[in-house]
Amino acid sequence: MTIFLIALIIAFLCHLLPGRGKAEACFVVVAGRDASSTGRVLVGHNEDNRGELIMRHHYVKPREGKETLLSFEEGSAPVPAVWPALGFFWTETLRPAPGEPFGDSFVNERGVAVVSNTCCKSREDAPDLTDGGIGWGLRRIVAERAHSARDAVRIASDLVLTHGYRGSGRSYAFADAREAWIFQAVNGKHFAAARVPDDHVLVNPNHYSIRNMRLGSPDEFLASPGLIEYAIKRGWYVPARPGHYSDFDFAEAYQHPDYVMAPINEARHSFGLAIAAGVKIDLSARGARPPFSVRPLEPLSIKGVRDTLSCHCERPDDFNFDGPDGSGEWRTCPHDGGGILPDENRRDAYTRICNGSNRESLIADLHENSDDTVIWSCFGNPCILPMTPFHLGARAIPEHFAGHGPSELTQETEELTRLHFSATSEDVKASECEAWRLSRKLVGWCDEDYSRRIAAIADKTADLRRKIAESEEEEMDGKLEPGRARTSEMFLLKASEQAGLFVEAMRDLIGEV
Numbered sequence: 001m002t003i004f005l006i007a008l009i010i011a012f013l014c015h016l017l018p019g020r021g022k023a024e025a026c027f028v029v030v031a032g033r034d035a036s037s038t039g040r041v042l043v044g045h046n047e048d049n050r051g052e053l054i055m056r057h058h059y060v061k062p063r064e065g066k067e068t069l070l071s072f073e074e075g076s077a078p079v080p081a082v083w084p085a086l087g088f089f090w091t092e093t094l095r096p097a098p099g100e101p102f103g104d105s106f107v108n109e110r111g112v113a114v115v116s117n118t119c120c121k122s123r124e125d126a127p128d129l130t131d132g133g134i135g136w137g138l139r140r141i142v143a144e145r146a147h148s149a150r151d152a153v154r155i156a157s158d159l160v161l162t163h164g165y166r167g168s169g170r171s172y173a174f175a176d177a178r179e180a181w182i183f184q185a186v187n188g189k190h191f192a193a194a195r196v197p198d199d200h201v202l203v204n205p206n207h208y209s210i211r212n213m214r215l216g217s218p219d220e221f222l223a224s225p226g227l228i229e230y231a232i233k234r235g236w237y238v239p240a241r242p243g244h245y246s247d248f249d250f251a252e253a254y255q256h257p258d259y260v261m262a263p264i265n266e267a268r269h270s271f272g273l274a275i276a277a278g279v280k281i282d283l284s285a286r287g288a289r290p291p292f293s294v295r296p297l298e299p300l301s302i303k304g305v306r307d308t309l310s311c312h313c314e315r316p317d318d319f320n321f322d323g324p325d326g327s328g329e330w331r332t333c334p335h336d337g338g339g340i341l342p343d344e345n346r347r348d349a350y351t352r353i354c355n356g357s358n359r360e361s362l363i364a365d366l367h368e369n370s371d372d373t374v375i376w377s378c379f380g381n382p383c384i385l386p387m388t389p390f391h392l393g394a395r396a397i398p399e400h401f402a403g404h405g406p407s408e409l410t411q412e413t414e415e416l417t418r419l420h421f422s423a424t425s426e427d428v429k430a431s432e433c434e435a436w437r438l439s440r441k442l443v444g445w446c447d448e449d450y451s452r453r454i455a456a457i458a459d460k461t462a463d464l465r466r467k468i469a470e471s472e473e474e475e476m477d478g479k480l481e482p483g484r485a486r487t488s489e490m491f492l493l494k495a496s497e498q499a500g501l502f503v504e505a506m507r508d509l510i511g512e513v
């Protein structure tokens with residue numbers, strides 16, 4: 001058998017493996033409360049995925065369940081239940097079975113946000129897993145139980161230490177209005193966690209980013225027991241001075257060497273810091289790595305987060321990307337792959353932050369009073385689609401954004417969870433919400449002739465953005481009567497009006513295109 005044939009067979013077998021290409025990228029931006037223009041923590045996230053899938057929103061009400069054990073994806077460990085469970089907003093990546101174990105974001109009724117990015121791959125090749133370990137269940141259980149970002153770290157730590165983490169490597173952002181933590185899990189029972197300093201901005205594409213850790217400062221850093229000793233034992237870390245661990249670098253020790261500053265991450269990390277924080281990091285030196293977080297030149301606004309999530313990394317001189325020409329015209333669609341490294345030895349395609357695999361872009365403006373928390377989102381590239389706001393206080397999803405199909409038969413949480421891992425292609429298709437269908441159609445149309453069409457869309461969506469902004473300001477001006485108790489019905493009415501504005505504008509746009 002020729003080498004070519006063997007390679008073809010291996011490629012085909014890999015294609016059949018569950019989990020192939022899933023939750024393949026993603027990008028996160030976090031601003032600490034003193035680094036944000038709102039004075040509260042801001043979280044931005046691009047969900048990057050390909051393949052047959054839809055995104056849809058749910059609001060799961062707080063509940064008292066009967067089960068004693070919680071089950072998630074096939075092969076994962078059952079986890080003892082704790083009741084009652086908090087209510088939460090859930091943005092779901094629904095795929096045909098076996099489902100998506102590493103997508104999905106949450107913001108719970110206490111105003112705790114959970115988003116994640118893959119950090120594949122870690123160096124661990126002999127993971128310690130109990131009964132298959134925990135995967136999707138980690139984010140879901142944090143959403144059901146965490147009363148603060150720090151509480152989320154404690155819950156995730158307990159889960160990883162008890163069951164072991166199933167994925168190769170992943171970075172979670174847990175945030176509330178006051179503080180944000182990054183929790184980086186390694187396949188098996190190791191993790192590192194670091195608090196984002198209040199006056200710092202963090203961006204992260206898809207690699208471990210926690211570096212030096214002061215493990216005697218539990219308000220700043222936390223780690224699994226034996227994290228450093230295990231790295232020494234495996235030969236992943238050699239202290240410069242035996243017995244002195246001040247030069248321990250988690251990312252350096254636990255990231256697989258083939259994935260250290262991989263092209264998929266390099267441009268996004270560097271441009272992300274430049275846009276979000278106004279800080280240019282020189283990564284040209286051999287072995288240069290971006291910092292965990294930086295102090296921004298200016299506080300980061302919600303618009304600044306959106307601009308970061310929409311970034312196309314447009315300086316071809318730095319990364320040899322195709323960019324707009326002198327007249328601002330794009331010769332190619334910026335969402336089609338990336339550029340090629342000038343270095344002939346590393347001719348790998350880069351990825352832009354706003355790219356062809358964006359399936360949702362989301363910004364959580366977290367408030368101390370969690371009813372006031374606003375989740376801005378769009379189902380695809382944020383450079384094309386306007387984001388619509390959803391106030392957590394609505395405690396139900398407006399009609400145009402809620403899934404239909406099988407989940408409509410029963411909105412029981414357990415049914416939704418079962419469907420998440422057992423859907424057929426027909427179930428997925430039938431579960432599309434109108435906002436998803438319209439958004440994907442518009443993105444597809446725009447990408448066919450990006451340069452010409454983005455301008456036409458921008459003109460038309462400017463009006464929608466203005467109407468939505470006005471609708472948000474109305475609320476600030478007291479239209480929701482802050483002197484009076486604001487009910488979830490009032491918030492839902494607001495969300496429905498805004499969803500209606502979005503759908504109406506999209507229908508008009510698509511009718512015209």
Ligand SMILES: [Zn+2]
Nearest residue numbers: 354355381383
């Ligand atoms: Zn874009």
